Amino acid sequence: MTDKQDNLVEARGLTFHFGSRVIFDGIDLDLQRGKITAIMGPSGTGKTTLLRLIGGQIKPTAGTIHVDGQNVPGLSRRELFELRKRMGMLFQSGALLTDLSVFDNVAFPLREHTGLPEMMVRDLVLMKLEAVGLRGAQRLMPSELSGGMARRVALARAIALDPMMIMYDEPFTGQDPISMGVLVKLISDLNEVLGLTSIMVSHDVAEASQIADYIYVLSQGIVVGQGTPDELRDSDSEWVRQFMEGTPDGPVPFHYPAGDYADELLSRGDRR
Amino acid sequence: MNSLQQLGHGALTAFQRLGRAHLFLFAILAGLPSLLLRLRLLIQQIFSVGVLSLVITVVAGLFVGMVLGLQGYNTLVDFGAEDSLGVMVALSLVRELGPVVAALLFAGRAGSALTAEIGLMKATEQLSGMEMMAVDPLKRVIAPRFLAGVLSLPLLAAIFSAVGVMGGYFVGVGLLGVDEGAFWSQMQSRVDFDEDIMNGVIKSIVFGVVVTWIAVFEGYDAVPTSAGVSRATTRTVVYASLAVLGLDFVLTALMFGEI
């Protein structure tokens, strides 16, 4: 299969302004079907915003996002909801419904969208929970779960409807090494077994490059680097290398843009 | 100049919120018909909004009725008109205190809980998670809570009034020795079903709509942080209470007054 032939998600000239802040400034993305694509970049570059744009929760200022051939910003609410049934999203917090048990959380999309009899819902839920290794936790409430378990339950829920793609929002943030390892394995296994297309937003370079097939590096609203993990590590862009290696100062400044330091110290602060 | 700007900005923000609140209400109303197919959701919410407010309503109603009995007796006995105690207690409760106090308690007990719950659901991305699962949170989360509030408050207000009348009866007839027959018969001859009781019910329905609307809107519109949710909860109680008292005046003037 040749590259860039079968793209599930295609963004062209994607621009998004939040107030007067420019989050994205005309970026192009191609996410291949059946692959894991990581979107990386420093915190505050709007990676989560990108997932929301793909999911149609917010509309871009300009540009198009095609998901499976449909332009997301141009869809009606009804069409958008139909499309979302084929998308799974794993939120950073898990976003489990706190008033439902683990079982009911995973059953939630099935009960909402399929008219399946309760027996079949039960079987499906148990299968999905087994896949993430938490069948034994089905009676627990979300408040009784650790962060890593909550994310795995959320993952089981995200795959409940057998979607064509899953979006992961910072799946590794704040996890202990073991949970992180579990999640890394789960994401790559699920992708392989279920034939999913995965989009992963992350700044955990090591884990992401371990499983990603292709990586986009974003900074200040533009794509500064893209390629396979190996290609990026050998990138000739100083910036991309700084990011991949995690050095504190470099093309990405340590300081938030500010006025002259000495001037501000000497002034009396009378602007406040 | 600066404070003038601030004033203008504040006014614009207020109008914007008001407009948002109304659009939100229409969206909820549009989501109500689909609820008929999901009665279980509604029942679940009537439980957490209505049933859990029952105890506080009954206790408050009992005490308010007893106080009315005591105060009313002390005033009426000076005129030798203590037989009218039943009328006084019943009219005060059915026309005013039942709907108003029940609505205030409801705003404090159920309204604040609704705002906090919805606000936290927003803060923990549960609402946007639902959206991404192609489930409309307005239909799944907001509409059942709204309808449950609107249905529960009139029932709570009726229970409040009924328990209050019994509290007044207990103090007036049981403790202070007002004639039992006079207590009930005077009440029955002076309290009109259409004029008094139905108007009280209408009031409590209006209060139910307004209090629940404010509660769910503040929750849905809350800044999704812990400080934002706590501010939204406070706003719910303050705005809902003021709205109840203000509307009570308007409704009373329309129903009973000749202003």
Add this chain to the structure above:
Amino acid sequence: MQNTRLVETLVGIFVAAGFAALFMLAMKVSNLNAFSNVEGYEVSAKFDNIGGLKELSPVSVSGVRIGRVTSIAFDQESYLAVVTMTIDPKYNRLPTDTSASIFTSGLLGEQYIGFEPGGEEAFLKEGDIISLTQSAMVMEQIIGQFLFSKASEGSKTE
């Protein structure tokens, strides 16, 4: 899921309690049952002055309520007020010479009709007219009478 039934039951009880409360307000507190409760036999009485008597005012014997005033009219031939009352059929042994008076409960209380049973052997029945009546006390008249009698007392002793 196992507590769904409990929740549903409690909600059911809550809704039932709410409607029971409304029903109690309607039946026990307000005058609604007066409209529905039209059973009983009607008797009427004529008064010179009914004072503040209204429809639905109680009718009682020895302080026990036995019926209600159902209508009040003015008879242009006798120039008297005609008060029709519905009496609970339980109380069907009131003598025909029972007298009806209009009393006020308390100083400022409501007015009601009090029956004083007589000694006849025949009992009141549907459509009977009570002939022995005493009108409402009108405060101005009482005060007037009181002042008048005081004045006449004073003139006697002189």
